Amino acid sequence: MSEPAPTRRELARNAVRAAAMVWRSAPIHVLGYLAVTLVGSATPVAVAWLTKAVLDGVARGQTSALLNLAVAIAVVTAVATAVTHAGHYLRAEVDRRTALRAKEELFAAVCRVTGLAPFESPAFLDRLRLAEQSASNPGRLVDTALSVARGTVTVAGFVGSLALINPAFTVVVLLSAVPALIIELRMSRQRVAMLWRIGPAERRELFYAHLMSTADAAKEIRLFDLGAFLRLRMLAELRTANAARRRMDQREFSVQASLSGASAIVAGAGLVWTILAAGRGQLSVGDVSMFVAAVAGVQAALNVMVSAGVMVYEQLLMFHHHVTIVTAEPGLPASSQARSLPPLRRGIELRDVWFRYGPDHPWILRGVDLFVPNGETVALVGRNGAGKSTLVKLLCRFYDPTRGAILWDGVDIRDVPPETLRARIGAVFQDFVSYELTATDNIAVGDLPAAQDQTRIEQAARDAGVHDTVAALPYGYRTLLSRGFPADEEEEQEQGVLLSGGQWQRLALARAFLRRDRDLMILDEPSAGLDPEAEHEVHSQLARLRSGRTSVVISHRLGAVRDADRIVVLTDGVVAEEGTHAALLAEGGTYAQLFTRQAAGYLDDADTAATETAGAPR
Numbered sequence: 220m221s222e223p224a225p226t227r228r229e230l231a232r233n234a235v236r237a238a239a240m241v242w243r244s245a246p247i248h249v250l251g252y253l254a255v256t257l258v259g260s261a262t263p264v265a266v267a268w269l270t271k272a273v274l275d276g277v278a279r280g281q282t283s284a285l286l287n288l289a290v291a292i293a294v295v296t297a298v299a300t301a302v303t304h305a306g307h308y309l310r311a312e313v314d315r316r317t318a319l320r321a322k323e324e325l326f327a328a329v330c331r332v333t334g335l336a337p338f339e340s341p342a343f344l345d346r347l348r349l350a351e352q353s354a355s356n357p358g359r360l361v362d363t364a365l366s367v368a369r370g371t372v373t374v375a376g377f378v379g380s381l382a383l384i385n386p387a388f389t390v391v392v393l394l395s396a397v398p399a400l401i402i403e404l405r406m407s408r409q410r411v412a413m414l415w416r417i418g419p420a421e422r423r424e425l426f427y428a429h430l431m432s433t434a435d436a437a438k439e440i441r442l443f444d445l446g447a448f449l450r451l452r453m454l455a456e457l458r459t460a461n462a463a464r465r466r467m468d469q470r471e472f473s474v475q476a477s478l479s480g481a482s483a484i485v486a487g488a489g490l491v492w493t494i495l496a497a498g499r500g501q502l503s504v505g506d507v508s509m510f511v512a513a514v515a516g517v518q519a520a521l522n523v524m525v526s527a528g529v530m531v532y533e534q535l536l537m538f539h540h541h542v543t544i545v546t547a548e549p550g551l552p553a554s555s556q557a558r559s560l561p562p563l564r565r566g567i568e569l570r571d572v573w574f575r576y577g578p579d580h581p582w583i584l585r586g587v588d589l590f591v592p593n594g595e596t597v598a599l600v601g602r603n604g605a606g607k608s609t610l611v612k613l614l615c616r617f618y619d620p621t622r623g624a625i626l627w628d629g630v631d632i633r634d635v636p637p638e639t640l641r642a643r644i645g646a647v648f649q650d651f652v653s654y655e656l657t658a659t660d661n662i663a664v665g666d667l668p669a670a671q672d673q674t675r676i677e678q679a680a681r682d683a684g685v686h687d688t689v690a691a692l693p694y695g696y697r698t699l700l701s702r703g704f705p706a707d708e709e710e711e712q713e714q715g716v717l718l719s720g721g722q723w724q725r726l727a728l729a730r731a732f733l734r735r736d737r738d739l740m741i742l743d744e745p746s747a748g749l750d751p752e753a754e755h756e757v758h759s760q761l762a763r764l765r766s767g768r769t770s771v772v773i774s775h776r777l778g779a780v781r782d783a784d785r786i787v788v789l790t791d792g793v794v795a796e797e798g799t800h801a802a803l804l805a806e807g808g809t810y811a812q813l814f815t816r817q818a819a820g821y822l823d824d825a826d827t828a829a830t831e832t833a834g835a836p837r
């Protein structure tokens with residue numbers, strides 16, 4: 220798996236973008252860093268000059284000025300130390316500020332993604348990981364750019380001296396850096412491509428490591444004794460990634476060894492020429508020593524420049540992942556004529572909706588025609604995998620139908636900005652999220668602006684039947700619902716608490732109650748984790764909430780949906796049956812079969828109980 224490398228033009232644009240980001244994030248610190256770097260590079264020269272003056276003074280016997288010179292050397296040395304420390308601090312601050320901005324940009328873009336498909340795409344997830352990595356140390360760009368600048372100054376300084384002695388050889392030394400640059404650039408492209416290739420292995424390694432270190436999986440891992448199995452898998456992924464990195468390092472090592480050999484040959488040839496010229500009396504001993512120093516200086520500086528240039532290039536290749544995500548379209552195709560969405564009046568229609576999760580996936584919906592009238596409750600039932608949750612995801616426009624359309628009072632929902640549509644929907648999803656936040660926050664996420672009002676939160680909790688539970692927590696609504704984080708020190712909470720599955724389910728319901736004023740309420744298995752009494756209570760509450768509102772309810776507990784205005788049975792990707800509970804029972808189809816089987820299960824239990832009671836010893 221590889222991906223096309225960015226073009227030169229794209230890289231140039233990325234360079235400007237990266238420089239602008241570093242500059243905008245920390246202009247003062249960047250300037251400060253430049254200043255201390257310049258001062259830092261000037262101090263050795265100053266010390267050298269001052270030392271020379273001291274030595275000359277000693278030689279001439281002018282000891283009166285020596286004290287001042289000694290103080291000057293001490294001051295310059297102190298300045299050199301101070302600017303080194305200041306440089307470290309400023310560089311770290313540039314890193315921190317730029318990383319903050321890069322992360323802000325990156326995750327704003329991630330949150331802008333409108334559909335769910337990218338989060339199920341390995342390419343997107345790999346890119347996101349590399350983009351995060353590229354944001355972790357952006358100050359390196361400044362450093363490497365400075366190294367290039369410093370190298371240029373050194374090269375310019377030595378090239379002058381070298382050219383005076385042997386102009387032709389100067390050209391040879393300079394040209395010898397060109398193949399090195401080309402080869403190193405190719406290596407850095409290969410390195411970035413290698414990082415892309417090992418992305419899935421590294422993500423799997425993280426996945427196994429995460430599994431082994433979180434409470435969610437701890438029970439099963441211990442009961443099924445999965446520790447060694449997961450650890451070995453994690454290590455296998457790490458070995459795969461290491462092997463790819465090692466191969467790359469070995470290739471780089473052999474290339475760099477060859478390049479060093481080539482530089483040594485160039486330098487050696489120069490030295491031979493110099494010695495011969497000195498032998499012929501064309502060069503003095505001083506010229507030979509200058510020549511040797513200048514060749515070494517130019518080669519060392521060119522090396523630094525090439526490595527720094529290559530590092531900038533590599534960083535820009537990595538930064539390309541950041542730019543790709545940040546500048547990507549938000550996902551679902553946007554209509555050219557975005558329409559507003561008036562409150563629902565007539566209803567929502569699914570017109571010949573076909574859907575599959577990808578071109579190589581099976582069809583899940585195969586031409587669903589369905590009308591959800593305004594103010595009515597439609598219950599979706601069907602066997603596992605029939606496509607009920609998928610249909611609900613299409614209603615929220617997490618995906619677009621592959622064929623057909625969903626119309627909201629006749630308006631195709633693809634013509635409406637997704638956030639406008641979603642603002643009109645309240646939902647409890649089958650796989651709702653248990654946020655490791657306080658109880659208040661766990662409810663407030665249902666409607667953040669409205670949730671400023673604590674009484675609304677408490678009312679939603681009351682409606683969901685969870686108020687008493689929350690109020691009885693050690694810190695009431697402020698209690699942290701997690702044991703994985705230290706609780707709020709200001710509140711003097713020592714550690715958070717955990718809720719039971721059914722209590723979490725009720726909190727998720729409270730979130731939905733906070734959005735009770737929305738046009739469409741989606742309830743996907745809203746009572747899955749509740750005990751029978753709680754289920755009855757919640758369904759009665761939901762029935763009150765739904766009354767006069769449009770809702771789509773999914774439940775395998777058919778007793779809970781029998782009161783729906785319309786029950787729709789999904790089978791093989793189409794609406795197989797539709798009607799009221801009574802009508803569908805009378806029809807004697809799939810619904811009647813499912814319902815009677817479920818009811819028989821309850822009856823069997825009752826019968827057993829009755830038999831046991833009857834047969835109990837008198």
Ligand SMILES: Nc1ncnc2c1ncn2[C@@H]1O[C@H](COP(=O)(O)OP(=O)(O)OP(=O)(O)O)[C@@H](O)[C@H]1O
Nearest residue numbers: 339576580583601602603604605606607608609610
């Ligand atoms: N994100 C996804 N990518 C690929 N396939 C998916 C995805 N989500 C669901 N599926 C597949 O779509 C089919 C329908 O799943 P869906 O969750 O809609 O069924 P359901 O009727 O809600 O089932 P259940 O009653 O078990 O909750 C399943 O075969 C499932 O494997």
